[in-house]
Amino acid sequence: MFLTYQRLAGTLLAELPALWFGLTGPIEWFLDTVVGPTMDLLAEVLGAPMLAYPFMQRAYLAAVCIAVIGPLVGTFLVHREMSMLSDTLAHTAFAGVAVGLFLNSALSLSLSPLLTAFVVAIVTALLVELLVEHAGAYTDTSLAMVLTGGFAVGSILITATDGGIAVGIDAYLFGSLATVSTANVGILVLMSLIVGGLVTLTYRPLLYVTFDATAAQAARLNVRLYKRLMVVLTALVVVSAMQIMGVILVAAMLVVPVAAAAKVAGSFKQSISLAILAAEFAAIAGVTLSYVYGIAAGGSIVVAAIAVYVAVLGVQKLAHRLPTVQRLRSLRTRQPRDGLEADGGERE
Amino acid sequence: MTTATTETDRSAEPLISVDDVTFGYGDIPVLESVSIDVEPGSFLGLVGPNGSGKSTLLDLMLGLRRPDEGTVSLFGEPAHEFDAGERIGYVAQNATKAARNMPITVQEVVEMGRYPRRLFGRFSAADRRAVEGALEEVGITDLASRRVGRLSGGQRQRVFIARALASEADLLALDEPTVGVDAESREEFYSLLHDLNATGLTVILIEHDIGVVTTYATDIACINRQLYFDGNPDEFVETDALAQAYGADQHVLQHDH
Numbered sequence: 001m002f003l004t005y006q007r008l009a010g011t012l013l014a015e016l017p018a019l020w021f022g023l024t025g026p027i028e029w030f031l032d033t034v035v036g037p038t039m040d041l042l043a044e045v046l047g048a049p050m051l052a053y054p055f056m057q058r059a060y061l062a063a064v065c066i067a068v069i070g071p072l073v074g075t076f077l078v079h080r081e082m083s084m085l086s087d088t089l090a091h092t093a094f095a096g097v098a099v100g101l102f103l104n105s106a107l108s109l110s111l112s113p114l115l116t117a118f119v120v121a122i123v124t125a126l127l128v129e130l131l132v133e134h135a136g137a138y139t140d141t142s143l144a145m146v147l148t149g150g151f152a153v154g155s156i157l158i159t160a161t162d163g164g165i166a167v168g169i170d171a172y173l174f175g176s177l178a179t180v181s182t183a184n185v186g187i188l189v190l191m192s193l194i195v196g197g198l199v200t201l202t203y204r205p206l207l208y209v210t211f212d213a214t215a216a217q218a219a220r221l222n223v224r225l226y227k228r229l230m231v232v233l234t235a236l237v238v239v240s241a242m243q244i245m246g247v248i249l250v251a252a253m254l255v256v257p258v259a260a261a262a263k264v265a266g267s268f269k270q271s272i273s274l275a276i277l278a279a280e281f282a283a284i285a286g287v288t289l290s291y292v293y294g295i296a297a298g299g300s301i302v303v304a305a306i307a308v309y310v311a312v313l314g315v316q317k318l319a320h321r322l323p324t325v326q327r328l329r330s331l332r333t334r335q336p337r338d339g340l341e342a343d344g345g346e347r348e
Numbered sequence: 349m350t351t352a353t354t355e356t357d358r359s360a361e362p363l364i365s366v367d368d369v370t371f372g373y374g375d376i377p378v379l380e381s382v383s384i385d386v387e388p389g390s391f392l393g394l395v396g397p398n399g400s401g402k403s404t405l406l407d408l409m410l411g412l413r414r415p416d417e418g419t420v421s422l423f424g425e426p427a428h429e430f431d432a433g434e435r436i437g438y439v440a441q442n443a444t445k446a447a448r449n450m451p452i453t454v455q456e457v458v459e460m461g462r463y464p465r466r467l468f469g470r471f472s473a474a475d476r477r478a479v480e481g482a483l484e485e486v487g488i489t490d491l492a493s494r495r496v497g498r499l500s501g502g503q504r505q506r507v508f509i510a511r512a513l514a515s516e517a518d519l520l521a522l523d524e525p526t527v528g529v530d531a532e533s534r535e536e537f538y539s540l541l542h543d544l545n546a547t548g549l550t551v552i553l554i555e556h557d558i559g560v561v562t563t564y565a566t567d568i569a570c571i572n573r574q575l576y577f578d579g580n581p582d583e584f585v586e587t588d589a590l591a592q593a594y595g596a597d598q599h600v601l602q603h604d605h
Contacts, residue, residue, distance in 0.1 A: 079450045204463050211452060211460070214440040215508075218410050219464045219515070220433030265451040266495065 027186030035061055050291050058185045059177040059244070059291075063283035063301065065185075065192040066241040066253055071261070071275035072199055073233045074254030076210045078262070084143045085128065085231065087251035089121045090238045092150030094247040096120030097172050098157035105161045113172075114187065114239065121235035124150065129231045133224060175246030175298030177290060184243050191240040195233055206230060207268060246298040253279060256305040260312045278308045361424060363388045363519060363550050364409050369418035371404060378404045381418070382575050386552060386567075388518075391545040393561030393568045393581075394554045397594050400572040402554045403441065403523055409552065410436060410521060423518075433464035437512020439505070441523040441554075447504060448497045454507050455492040458482055461514030482513035486540060501526075502533025509540065520544070521552045538564050558590065 035057050043051035050056050077086060100116030103109055128146060132138055158169055171179045199206065208216040209226045217223045234254070241250050257278040258271070265271030286301030362385035371379045378401040386392050386409070394402045407413045408420050411427030420427040423435060447457070461482065462475045483489045486506040491499065496507055505525050512520050522541075526534045542564050545551045555561050561568055562581040570577040570589045577589030584590070 201468065204460075204467055207452075207456075208460050208463055211447070211450060211457070212440065214412070215438045215460075215511075216463075217412055218433065218436050218438035218521070219460075220431050220436075221463065221467070262449070262451050266453065266493065268450070268452040268456050271451040 027189060028182050030189070031057060031061070031182065031185070050288075055178065055180070056287075056291060058180050058182065059287050059297070060284065062180050062185050062188050062244050063287045063297075064280065065188040066244060067257075067279035067283035068276055069192050069195045069237045070241060070253030071257045071279045072272060073195060073230075073237045074258045075261070075268075075272045075275055076199075076206050076230055077234055078255055078258045080210045080230070082138055083251070083255045084140065084147075085125075085138070086234055086238055086254040088128070088143045088147040088150070089125055089231075089235050090242065090247045090250045091147045091154075092124040093117040093121040093235070093239045093242055094172060095150040095154035095157070096239070097169075097242075097247075098154035101169075102157040102161060112183075114184070114243070117239045117242065118236070120150075121239050122232055125231035125235040126228060129228050133227075172242065173247055174296055175242070175244045175249060177244065177287065177297045180243055188240050188243075191236055195236055195240075198229070198233060202226065202229060244297055245301065246296075249298040249302050252302040252305060253283075256302065256309055257282065260305075260309040263312050263316055278312075279305065282308055361388075362386055363423060364427075364552075365419075365421045366405070366409060367419045367421075369405075369408060369415040369420060371401075371408060371413065371415050377573065379408070379415075379571075380574050382571065383418075384569055384575060384578055386550065388550055389545075389548055391542070391551045391564060391566045392553070393565030394552065394571065395556070395558055395561055395568060395590070395593075396571040396576075398556075400593070402571060405571060406521055406523055406552060406554060410438065434461075434515045435518045437461070437509075437515060437517035437520040439508040439512070439520075439522040439525050441525075441527070447507075450497060452496055453493055454483070454488060454496055454499070454510075455479070457496055457507050458492075458510045458514050461511040461517075464515060478516060479514045482510040485513055486510045500533065501529035502537060505529060505533075505537050506540070509544070513544075517549070519550045519552070523554045524556060525553070526555075526557075534560075 031054070036054070039051045039057050039060070043049055051060075074083075074086065077083060094117075096117030096119060097113040099120060100111045100113030103116070104111055104113075124146065128143070131142065135142075168179075170176075205216070205221050205226045206229070208219070208221055209223050209230070213223055213227075216226075237254065238250050241253055245253055257275040260278050261271045261273075261275035265274050282301050282305035285304040287297055289295065289304070290297040290300040364384075364386040366382055366384045369379060369382050370377070382405065384405075394405065396402050404413065408415055409422065409427065411420065411422055411430050414428050422430045423432070458479050459471070459475075462471060462478060466472070466475055480489070483492055486509050488503060488506050488510060491503060491507075496504055499507070508525070509520070520541075526537055529537065538560055541551055541553070545564075545566075553561070553565065562585060565581055568577060568579065568581050568584045569575060570584070570593045572593040572595070576593040577584055577587060
């Protein structure tokens with residue numbers, strides 16, 4: 001009985017890489033016929049030869065995808081005050097990578113470590129969510145335990161095989177442009193379509209659950225389902241972006257642009273667009289700086305994103321000092337009774 | 349409720365019927381053998397000390413929790429099986445807290461009232477009309493594009509009422525909605541609730557300010573794990589139910605405000 005299962009699992013595992021590389025066909029075509037020529041043209045027009053290198057074209061395409069799906073899911077996550085979850089899932093995804101490398105080395109398979117990372121991150125996301133459903137709230141302590149626990153398991157697995165698989169682990173920890181393969185880009189594009197599609201489809205329930213989960217439950221929305229969907233989406237985004245951003249830094253893509261956008265956005269929809277815009281700027285600037293100065297891509301992108309955040313803060317502070325027509329008008333109308341309710345005296 | 353409020357009774361069947369309900373969190377008993385009916389069109393004020401089980405009772409009434417013993421029916425169905433979410437408007441105790449930092453407009457929040465009817469797909473003309481009408485009814489049309497977090501406490505509460513009106517709810521449940529709202533806005537808020545109730549909307553209000561409840565409610569239920577009083581406000585002020593329910597906690601509560 002057990003043996004048949006093992007054999008079944010064995011064949012399944014053996015088939016998966018084939019499925020995996022089925023992705024490379026269409027994406028290679030896309031890179032060759034759409035991205036390549038466009039960027040070659042850009043390279044010529046801008047006088048920047050790096051845009052013509054295939055590995056940079058892959059890197060830019062990957063970064064652009066990450067900058068869409070990161071803030072898209074991050075906006076819901078941040079406003080549910082669950083930013084830590086993205087970091088936690090990233091660290092358990094590292095354990096997933098280690099599991100993949102370990103299985104390959106121990107059973108001489110050729111699994112993509114990214115695949116095992118997806119599985120481990122999604123399973124962890126659902127487990128965390130089930131624990132939360134049981135306990136009632138996210139706690140710093142439990143997330144910190146899952147985060148460090150995942151990382152611990154990863155480090156054990158990596159050292160358990162004579163250090164042979166420790167080679168290349170840096171790429172997962174800190175991210176890298178050079179190791180982004182066509183298959184990786186294919187996965188990112190596919191994930192962007194899946195994540196983008198799911199968020200578009202379930203935008204309303206996700207928004208209601210993020211804003212006011214109790215009222216959403218009273219209105220008979222399936223709150224549990226949408227909360228679970230949200231954590232699975234987070235896992236998908238984190239693992240997809242891990243290759244470039246690195247396990248340790250990937251969470252920034254879901255948090256920093258969102259925080260910047262939240263300062264200035266006029267509405268929730270606008271805050272998503274602005275966050276994506278900020279992330280795109282950071283991603284393209286980061287990848288470019290990374291190539292020009294030969295520095296880490298993930299780090300450059302995160303620093304660029306934080307620079308955007310700081311700039312937004314600065315501009316906002318400055319704007320508050322200057323009198324605008326709108327502010328003058330509101331000063332004039334806000335005299336008699338708003339004096340009392342101006343800030344609502346919100347003590348709790 | 350009792351039949352003392354005959355003029356607001358529109359049908360024989362209660363909108364909510366709580367029958368001999370007992371509920372606890374683990375080993376901690378929260379409610380014991382509570383029975384209470386909410387008639388359509390009534391304005392029920394739920395009062396009791398902190399930790400008396402008011403919010404839990406409201407959750408049970410709305411089917412958000414299931415009783416350990418006893419039954420709850422909502423619009424004539426077992427409360428937990430009831431699925432016409434658009435008939436319930438709920439303003440949670442901490443709703444305003446989440447609203448403070450999130451970049452979301454008044455319009456976006458009020459549109460949520462339509463979500464139970466249209467969770468996917470485009471809003472129809474009727475959906476849009478309902479949202480506009482709700483904004484107008486509570487007098488926040490001019491605030492529609494403002495961020496909810498940048499409103500005053502009183503304005504923000506109206507947004508949540510508008511959300512319930514947009515869903516054309518039959519029942520509006522509020523759990524201490526005016527915590528942190530200044531006195532003048534509170535007065536306006538409660539007279540708005542009173543007006544809405546007069547148009548036939550059934551209201552259940554959890555409130556720590558007994559004065560508000562006796563002024564605006566048509567029925568009062570006073571609980572502290574058990575039901576101490578269930579009747580109209582005039583009778584309520586004559587009995588010593590309040591003192592009994594609050595018992596030794598009373599001085600602690602007064603300390604609260």
